[in-house]
Amino acid sequence: MSTKKITIIAAVAFLLSVVLVAAAVGGIAGLFGDSSRTDCSAVGSTTTGVAGYDSDQMANAATIVAVGKQMIVPTRGWVIAIATAMQESGLRNLGYGDRDSLGLFQQRPSQGWGTPAQIMNPTYSATQFYKHLLAVPGWQAMSLTNAAQTVQRSGFPNAYARHEHAARIIVAAVHNATCSTTAGEWTVPALGHCSSGFGPREGVFHHGLDIAAPLGTAIVAASDGLVIDAGPASGYGLWIRIQHRGGTITTYGHNNRNHVHTGQAVFAGQPIAEVGNRGQSTGPHLHFQIEVGGEAIDPVTFYRQNGIELCS
Numbered sequence: 001m002s003t004k005k006i007t008i009i010a011a012v013a014f015l016l017s018v019v020l021v022a023a024a025v026g027g028i029a030g031l032f033g034d035s036s037r038t039d040c041s042a043v044g045s046t047t048t049g050v051a052g053y054d055s056d057q058m059a060n061a062a063t064i065v066a067v068g069k070q071m072i073v074p075t076r077g078w079v080i081a082i083a084t085a086m087q088e089s090g091l092r093n094l095g096y097g098d099r100d101s102l103g104l105f106q107q108r109p110s111q112g113w114g115t116p117a118q119i120m121n122p123t124y125s126a127t128q129f130y131k132h133l134l135a136v137p138g139w140q141a142m143s144l145t146n147a148a149q150t151v152q153r154s155g156f157p158n159a160y161a162r163h164e165h166a167a168r169i170i171v172a173a174v175h176n177a178t179c180s181t182t183a184g185e186w187t188v189p190a191l192g193h194c195s196s197g198f199g200p201r202e203g204v205f206h207h208g209l210d211i212a213a214p215l216g217t218a219i220v221a222a223s224d225g226l227v228i229d230a231g232p233a234s235g236y237g238l239w240i241r242i243q244h245r246g247g248t249i250t251t252y253g254h255n256n257r258n259h260v261h262t263g264q265a266v267f268a269g270q271p272i273a274e275v276g277n278r279g280q281s282t283g284p285h286l287h288f289q290i291e292v293g294g295e296a297i298d299p300v301t302f303y304r305q306n307g308i309e310l311c312s
């Protein structure tokens, strides 16, 4: 085959992949009706059976926990969600149920929970469960039964509590699960709340986004790449810089501890450091910076273009 032919084939393959990625992103965004949530494929947790539940059921549990983390729901909420799904579906994504009930939480399209296709998506159904739970005033102080029943309006409300013990064991087994999104191959670098945005700040320009999180919170690689710097850096205390495909560089600063070294290849979602308070920092946070073509850009805008809401 001539070089020219190979070039043309490569070009066509590349264009096709761009179209496919665009279609996938559009499809996921369309599915949720808003582009702020992408599909959560849970990574970082065990998939072996626990407490009599098999690997399929545990994978569903991992998704429920990972979605809860992504929405910054406290651990108590994960236990309530898991116990609810145990009661409603046995942690299986059921395509049937009582009347028109569907999925992990047996949500009903006729009661406004979403379309059947949406409800059958575990990320969507878990998101809906948490949204309703978070809307219940004082839910964290409620018994598991009362909290779950307020969300679910079940015909058998007292059945939730008997799952509480096993739900705790399952949550412990999958507590490391986080959402890894393949949309655009970018993932959220740390779970926390955005405390300071990109742009002018007190007379200087803030070239990154600050994500406040407790000391020791995991920082993960935002995308696949190569570590080009890891160590002490003026102002940043301890930092990591990663170069990604196309030359985009991400920087992670004020780290308490680094887990990777210069020259190391990393993948999206791989833990690389811990949130710290080193350097010019006023409280534990991740300073997250993205440079495209050597120029710092707003991470929130960049992520939004990849279908991910960094600060929700």
Ligand SMILES: [Zn+2]
Pocket: 196, 206, 208, 209, 210, 286, 287, 288
């Ligand atoms: Zn910063």
